[in-house]
Amino acid sequence: MTSMAAMLAATIGATWATGAAALDVSIGYLRFERPPHAVLSNLDPIPERRGIEGAELALGDNRTTGKFLGHDYGLEVISVPFDGDIFAAARAMEADHDLILLDMAAKDMLAIVDAAPAGTLFFNVGSRDPALRDSACRAQLLHAIPSLAIEADALMQVLLAKGWNKLAMIEGPTPQDKALAETYRKSVQKFGLKIVSEASWSFDTDLRRAASREVPLLTQAFKPHDVVLIADAHGDFARYIEHNTWQPRPVAGASGLEAVAWAPVVEQWGAAQLQSRFEHLSGREMTPEDYAAWAAMRTIGEAVTRLGQTDPAELRDYILSDAFELAGFQGRPLSYRHWNGQMRQPIPVVNAHAQVASAPLDGFEHARNPLDTLGIDLAESRCSAFGD
Known part of the structure; x- marks a missing residue:
């Protein structure tokens, strides 16, 4: 059966x-x-x-x-x-x-x-x-x-477990990109990681031809970091970041290592x-x-x-x-x-070819349910419509 x-x-x-x-x-x-x-x-x-x-x-x-x-x-x-x-x-x-x-x-x-x-x-x-x-x-x-917060928390748990604590973030130009970047910032603070450098994506060139030139310049000024975190809500430019950064680093967020439902x-x-x-x-x-x-x-x-x-x-x-x-x-x-x-x-954290982890990871405990380590918890919630 x-x-x-x-x-x-x-x-x-x-x-x-x-x-x-x-x-x-x-x-x-x-x-x-x-x-x-x-x-x-x-x-x-x-x-x-x-x-x-x-x-x-x-x-x-x-x-x-x-x-x-x-x-x-x-x-x-x-x-x-x-x-x-x-x-x-x-x-x-x-x-x-x-x-x-x-x-x-x-x-x-x-x-x-x-x-x-x-x-x-x-x-x-x-x-x-x-x-x-x-x-x-x-x-x-x-x-x-x-929510974006749940997916961000799942990703940060995995980065923290791997000891990739220093992040350099690239933020896209749209309002949705900015909302995603702010969600990442809150999750980074929640789990004790650190964003050491930030850059804004402003290119509208054909990256199929220019990525190997533009991306190294964009990332050259980043302080020492473990991961490049990409806030790209539309999946617009993220695919061109990996393998084009100034320093050889894994990427996460909208490409590379992703937290998805x-x-x-x-x-x-x-x-x-x-x-x-x-x-x-x-x-x-x-x-x-x-x-x-x-x-x-x-x-x-x-x-x-x-x-x-x-x-x-x-x-x-x-x-x-x-x-x-x-x-x-x-x-x-x-x-x-x-x-x-x-x-x-549970939130799968994946790359293009395999599931890397399933969050919440072991060690992230919660008094009620380990799944409540992801996203807005009861003590943080401003939701009053449910009467709790």
Whole structure:
């Protein structure tokens, strides 16, 4: 029996004994397409149905369980062009769905959640903005995608464990780059590392021809350092830094050593099976956004299976409780933080060809859950919407 089949069989067996009522579980996926962003390389195009296909894979998983219990799952996808009316689309979706996945920028997500009918439960599968888990949190918005702070903390744990304590950072020119750089600074301070030098990326030349000339000049003035940390939110220039620095140093952040929610090189704990099933469905590799959408759908499926009902308030309470666990093919059960709705998950730290580590690392302990060493902890949280 495969690991997925074993997991589903265990879930079904646990629930079957309590009896099951027929249920229709209708879930919405609302995406606001981002405007195109010009980058220096087209080697990594964004899949057209990124995220959506992760939700579709989980839909099949939910249906596998549901057919034994009389639970029928459905998924409606609305993808709004970047110049379209996302709020009209949200109103249309909310008329038929009270369980909705949101894939869009934080400001649009907040506007939709704030205007939604009472009782609607949303899952963020597209925004890593730390503020959504902090001062801008909303009680009816849970987060299946990790924040920038979680990913930064995972990376800093690995750098600290390797003794790479001195960092030189290159910050990109966009507002998103600057937000990422600030997140890195906070994480560096949290774990006691040090940024010894900083540089701003301002080149708009064709780096396919000029990287070997421009990058050494940019990095020549760096003080002695162990790693070059790259704050490049769009994956624009980062690929041209490695092997072009003035001093031979590893790179991390947006290239080289990266902390991500999911990557094709994750293979342990049954992950290879999930990767294979996704590739069979979509014809491509699974991205972090696909994994987040898969996890959100499976969260709903697991909660419905355990509770035998679809009421959003009841599902939310259960998902945020200590009783909820989700098998996520990452070696530890996934759960949700009751104070801000963030899904707890291990964070793979990877390079292009292999998984280097899974954070949190051994030695980074926590009184409640080692996964809470990543990102905003309860004592640091400014989120008051959850009542904790």
